[in-house]
Amino acid sequence: MSGAFQFVVTTLPFLWQGLLVTLWVSLAVVLISLVTGGLAGIGLTYGPWWVRLPLRIFSDILRGTPLLVVIFTIYYLLPFAGLNMQPMPSVILALVAFKTAHVGEITRGAIQSIPPGQTDAGKAIGLTFAQRLRWVILPQAVRRFLPPWVNSVTDTVKGSSLVSLVGIVDLMLASQQVIGRTYEPMPVYLLAAVMYFVINYALSATSRRLETRFAYIRE
Amino acid sequence: MTDPLVRITQVKKSFGSTLVLDGVDLDVPKGEVVVVIGPSGSGKTTLLRCINALETYDDGSIKVDGVEIGFRGEPGGPRKRRSDGELARIRADIGMVFQQFNLFPHLTAVENVMLGLTKVRGMPPAQAREKALHWLDRVGLSQKTANLPSQLSGGQQQRVGIARAVAMDPKVLLLDEITSALDPELVGEVLSVVRGLAAEGMTMVVVTHEMTFARDVGTQLVFMDHGHKIAEGPPNEILRRSDNERLRSFLSRIEFRQDG
Numbered sequence: 001m002s003g004a005f006q007f008v009v010t011t012l013p014f015l016w017q018g019l020l021v022t023l024w025v026s027l028a029v030v031l032i033s034l035v036t037g038g039l040a041g042i043g044l045t046y047g048p049w050w051v052r053l054p055l056r057i058f059s060d061i062l063r064g065t066p067l068l069v070v071i072f073t074i075y076y077l078l079p080f081a082g083l084n085m086q087p088m089p090s091v092i093l094a095l096v097a098f099k100t101a102h103v104g105e106i107t108r109g110a111i112q113s114i115p116p117g118q119t120d121a122g123k124a125i126g127l128t129f130a131q132r133l134r135w136v137i138l139p140q141a142v143r144r145f146l147p148p149w150v151n152s153v154t155d156t157v158k159g160s161s162l163v164s165l166v167g168i169v170d171l172m173l174a175s176q177q178v179i180g181r182t183y184e185p186m187p188v189y190l191l192a193a194v195m196y197f198v199i200n201y202a203l204s205a206t207s208r209r210l211e212t213r214f215a216y217i218r219e
Numbered sequence: 220m221t222d223p224l225v226r227i228t229q230v231k232k233s234f235g236s237t238l239v240l241d242g243v244d245l246d247v248p249k250g251e252v253v254v255v256i257g258p259s260g261s262g263k264t265t266l267l268r269c270i271n272a273l274e275t276y277d278d279g280s281i282k283v284d285g286v287e288i289g290f291r292g293e294p295g296g297p298r299k300r301r302s303d304g305e306l307a308r309i310r311a312d313i314g315m316v317f318q319q320f321n322l323f324p325h326l327t328a329v330e331n332v333m334l335g336l337t338k339v340r341g342m343p344p345a346q347a348r349e350k351a352l353h354w355l356d357r358v359g360l361s362q363k364t365a366n367l368p369s370q371l372s373g374g375q376q377q378r379v380g381i382a383r384a385v386a387m388d389p390k391v392l393l394l395d396e397i398t399s400a401l402d403p404e405l406v407g408e409v410l411s412v413v414r415g416l417a418a419e420g421m422t423m424v425v426v427t428h429e430m431t432f433a434r435d436v437g438t439q440l441v442f443m444d445h446g447h448k449i450a451e452g453p454p455n456e457i458l459r460r461s462d463n464e465r466l467r468s469f470l471s472r473i474e475f476r477q478d479g
Contacts, residue, residue, distance in 0.1 A: 120273055121321035125335030125387060126311025129303045135334060139325045 004187070011178045011188060018174025019195055025170060026157045028092055033099035033156075034149075040100055041107020042133070055104065062101035067159050070094045075166050091163040095156065102152050110145035111137060143214040150207035154200040161196075171195060222285065224249040224422050225270060225391055230279035232265060239265050240276065241446035247391065247439075250420045254427060254437035254454070258469055262446040263426045267393050270424060271313040272306050283313060284390055311339045314384030314392040318399050320376040322368040322383070328355060329364040332383045340387070354382040358412050374405030381412055385421070392416065394425045398432075410436075430473055434458055442466045 040059065043051045062070065074094040078085055085093070114137055122132035164173035175192040179185045225247035232240040239262045247253045255263040268274040269281055272288050281288040288309060290298040301309070323331050332351035336342045342350070355364050358378035368376050377397055384392060394413065398406045410432050417423065417436045427433055433440060433454055440454040442463070450463050461467060 115319075115321075117317060117319050117321035118323065120315075121317065121323065121383075123273060123306070123310055124271060124313075124315040124317075125383065126307050126339040127335070128307040131307075131338050135338060136323055140323075 007182075007184070007187060008191065011182065011191065014174050014178050015171060015188075015191060015195065018169055018171040018192075021169060021174075022157065022160055022171040023199070025088075025092065025095070025160045025163060025168075026153075029095040029099055029156050029160070030153050032092075032096045033103050036096065036100040037103020038107050040104030041111060044104055044108040045111045046129075059101040059104055062098050063105070065098075067095070067098050068162050068165065070098050071162055071166065087163075087166045087168050091166055091168060095160065095163075098159075099152065099156055102155075103149065106145055106148045106152065107141075109148075110141040110143075113144045114140050143211070146210050146214065147207060150203055150210075154203050157199055157203070158196065221249075223247055224284055225424065226280075226282045227266070227270070228280045228282075230266070230269060230276045230281060232262075232269065232274065232276045232278075239446050240269070242279065243443070243446070243448050245441060245448065245451075247422060247424055249422050251438040252417050252421075252423045252425060252436050253439045253441060254425045254433040255441045255443060256427065256430070256433060256469075257443035257449075260445075261443040263443045264395055266443070267315075267395050267424060267426050270391075270393055271310050271315055272301070273315075275300075283309070307339070311335070311387060312390045314387055314389030316377070316380045316384050316392070316394045316397045318396040320368070320373070320380045320400070322376055322379055324368050327365050327367055328360060328371065328379045328382075331368070331379055332386050335383065335387050350386055351382070354386045355379070357415075358382045359408070372405060373401045374408045377401065377405075377409045378412055381409070381416075385416065391422045391424065394423060394427070396426050396428065398427070398429060428473065430458065430470075442469065444469070 040055055043055050044059070047055070071091055071094040074097070075085075075087065075090045078090065118136055118140065119132060122136040127135065160170060161172040163170055164176070167173070169177070171192055175188050179188050182188065223246040225245070227243060227245040229242045229244060230240050231238070231242055241262075243262070243266060245253070245266070255266065257263045265274055269276045270283065270288065275289055286309060289301065291301055291305075323334065326334065329348060329351045332354055333344070333347045336347035336350060337344055340347075352361070352364060355361060358381055360375060360378055360382070363371060363375060363379075368379070371379065380397070397413075398409055401409065406429070410429065413423075413425075413432075414436055425433070425437070437454045439451060440457040441448055442450040442457060442461075442465075444465050450457055450461060450466050457466070458470065461470075
């Protein structure tokens with residue numbers, strides 16, 4: 001028993017460093033893609049055809065491609081285009097592009113679930129497009145947006161483990177490095193799994209609370 | 220003689236290959252209540268929605284207080300769609316009440332009425348609240364101001380809808396079948412509010428199936444069918460003495476309500 005305890009104490013600091021990277025990457029991707037995906041969703045819903053068409057193509061391609069392929073494509077192909085990026089910005093770009101497509105579709109779906117009468121009513125009292133979005137459409141769309149979006153956030157945390165494949169020492173790669181030195185794969189993977197689970201469980205629990213908070217809008 | 224508040228001239232509109240408005244003329248003088256009746260698909264709701272640019276029209280002209288609604292520039296000349304900001308300013312002076320109420324479900328009754336006052340009129344919240352409470356009191360809802368729409372009956376929701384529209388001090392009020400989605404016993408409370416507004420001289424264009432209401436409140440009755448204006452005149456004349464066959468057949472199919 002004390003041996004197992006000793007093992008955790010010695011390996012935890014290494015895993016902890018990796019966990020911080022995982023959290024940092026996830027947070028950056030979630031925040032950036034919330035903005036870019038939100039804008040993409042608004043563009044997909046309300047934009048003229050020359051906005052919608054490129055967004056539609058972008059979204060369909062990225063949603064139809066495995067995340068790992070997106071990461072490798074950007075990491076290995078951008079240098080050929082004359083863009084030399086460090087691994088970290090390169091994978092964040094890949095994750096953000098991937099997530100923007102998903103969050104864009106979630107946003108579009110949430111906005112389109114609001115009955116057109118709401119837009120009519122907003123227009124009728126003289127609200128501009130931006131005011132209708134801000135005061136009428138988005139406050140109602142939030143409720144439809146949250147559950148799938150939190151799902152996508154947990155996907156981001158899990159998907160961020162793929163950044164280990166381009167050499168970034170996140171929780172995944174840190175675990176593998178510890179295993180390389182200790183030759184004890186089971187306890188280390190178990191520890192890493194617990195960490196991933198705690199993060200995502202906390203997110204899901206928060207999501208359920210938010211859903212209750214926004215349940216005031218009844219159909 | 221001064222120009223009518225709303226002047227509709229030869230308005231045409233099609234949805235795809237269907238012509239829904241085929242050259243409609245209509246004048247609404249200030250202070251009058253023009254009631255538009257007709258079978259479904261006659262184009263009456265589309266005409267109403269054109270007046271505050273919820274629908275575009277392909278040809279002709281709609282002016283409210285001298286301002287062309289759908290386009291910049293005169294008919295005949297180059298016509299440019301109005302910008303979002305221009306449309307918003309025009310619509311702020313035209314009130315509309317909807318068949319399905321269309322209240323904002325995330326806002327309380329008083330907040331529904333306040334939204335246009337604060338965001339469009341730029342009123343300070345305290346002043347907007349006071350005005351909203353005044354109008355909710357006028358429509359008999361002073362006890363329900365903090366309720367969400369989902370906590371109100373259909374008749375109550377529609378009265379909030381009326382308060383939301385009139386609180387903006389519109390030049391003209393458009394009512395689009397405002398009792399059609401209501402249970403019969405709730406129709407009276409909504410129509411009595413409209414009667415009060417008519418008595419105070421509010422200019423209105425009303426699309427309705429309530430013939431008794433049309434006769435009592437309307438100063439002018441317009442019958443539309445297939446995108447055309449078939450007949451118009453004082454309600455009693457139209458309803459009793461019309462010799463137009465399509466109008467007669469429409470009226471014979473409508474049940475007269477005595478409680479309207």
